[in-house]
Amino acid sequence: MSELQAFLEKLHHTYAAMEQGEVAAYIPELSKANPDWFGISVVTTDGQAFNVGDTEQKFTIQSISKLFSYGLALEDHGREILLKKVGVEPTGDPFNSMIRLDEGSHRPYNPMINAGAIATTSLLKGDGPTDKLNRLLKMLERYTGHDVFIDMPTFISERATGHRNRAMAHLMLNFGMIDKDIDAALDLYFQQCAVMVTCQDLATMAATLANHGQNPITQTRAVNEDYVRDILSVMYTCGMYNRAGEWAYRVGVPAKSGVSGGILAVIPGKAGIATFSPPIDDNGNSVRGLRVFEALSKKYNLHMFDLSMGRCIFCI
Numbered sequence: 584m585s586e587l588q589a590f591l592e593k594l595h596h597t598y599a600a601m602e603q604g605e606v607a608a609y610i611p612e613l614s615k616a617n618p619d620w621f622g623i624s625v626v627t628t629d630g631q632a633f634n635v636g637d638t639e640q641k642f643t644i645q646s647i648s649k650l651f652s653y654g655l656a657l658e659d660h661g662r663e664i665l666l667k668k669v670g671v672e673p674t675g676d677p678f679n680s681m682i683r684l685d686e687g688s689h690r691p692y693n694p695m696i697n698a699g700a701i702a703t704t705s706l707l708k709g710d711g712p713t714d715k716l717n718r719l720l721k722m723l724e725r726y727t728g729h730d731v732f733i734d735m736p737t738f739i740s741e742r743a744t745g746h747r748n749r750a751m752a753h754l755m756l757n758f759g760m761i762d763k764d765i766d767a768a769l770d771l772y773f774q775q776c777a778v779m780v781t782c783q784d785l786a787t788m789a790a791t792l793a794n795h796g797q798n799p800i801t802q803t804r805a806v807n808e809d810y811v812r813d814i815l816s817v818m819y820t821c822g823m824y825n826r827a828g829e830w831a832y833r834v835g836v837p838a839k840s841g842v843s844g845g846i847l848a849v850i851p852g853k854a855g856i857a858t859f860s861p862p863i864d865d866n867g868n869s870v871r872g873l874r875v876f877e878a879l880s881k882k883y884n885l886h887m888f889d890l891s892m893g894r895c896i897f898c899i
């Protein structure tokens with residue numbers, strides 16, 4: 584067994600017993616997740632895969648989808664046009680806050696909070712709702728390397744209860760920051776959040792970004808190489824809810840988490856790492872996931888600004 588595999592198994596064993604955190608329930612369908620589900624996956628840019636635990640359990644991608652739709656919007660519109668519609672500043676506020684929408688330029692602060700993600704998804708090109716959804720699914724399939732599907736109960740559950748997201752869309756419409764067909768934009772946003780993935784998928788998707796936008800297993804290009812740096816920049820500053828600063832300080836790699844319990848992180852040029860465990864803390868981050876990433880970063884010197892010798896030894 585490789586040293587990395589042995590270390591992943593040790594981490595899994597150590598943190599499986601943790602009992603902190605709560606499974607998200609504000610989208611009713613998410614509350615059905617088993618709090619004991621726990622997986623850790625690593626995929627390297629040369630195509631090696633390491634897995635431990637529930638890495639084949641399917642779950643809805645939720646907020647992690649935001650970084651991928653941001654990549655597609657960058658391809659559709661380019662950096663400067665998109666920047667006029669959605670900023671790149673961290674907020675320090677909860678992901679579903681709308682306080683800052685009502686001040687200043689009315690431009691959502693960044694594409695990783697809900698307001699910015701809804702605005703980003705509303706900009707995706709396509710000939711009507713079906714074409715837009717198909718473009719989004721095809722894009723995600725280039726990252727995973729296989730077909731992806733929407734979990735209908737989760738989509739319907741969020742569509743029926745997502746009043747806060749609906750309110751944000753109305754506020755942005757009021758300010759003229761979003762196209763008037765907000766129901767279609769919200770449906771597409773709820774659909775992208777309800778796409779089913781596994782922990783292994785998330786690691787492959789992260790490895791694709793680590794590999795300059797090309798899937799290291801299928802060799803398919805998932806996103807234009809020019810935009811990988813934009814995606815990773817907003818992940819680094821805004822990807823971990825209102826713990827993004829502490830994550831950057833402690834773990835030091837671009838990452839994104841979602842309320843269903845997934846976290847993915849990109850080690851540029853080296854690997855993608857993902858964890859899945861549904862209990863989340865007050866910020867929305869998986870409690871087991873945070874511990875695993877802190878331990879991995881320490882053990883393998885993953886922090887981007889750690890320039891000591893032996894950095895990221897596991898992925899060479």
Ligand SMILES: N[C@@H](CCC(=O)O)C(=O)O
Pocket residue numbers: 644645646647678679697741748773776840841842843867
């Ligand atoms: N669909 C969820 C995603 C939230 C998340 O994972 O942060 C929402 O909009 O509330």
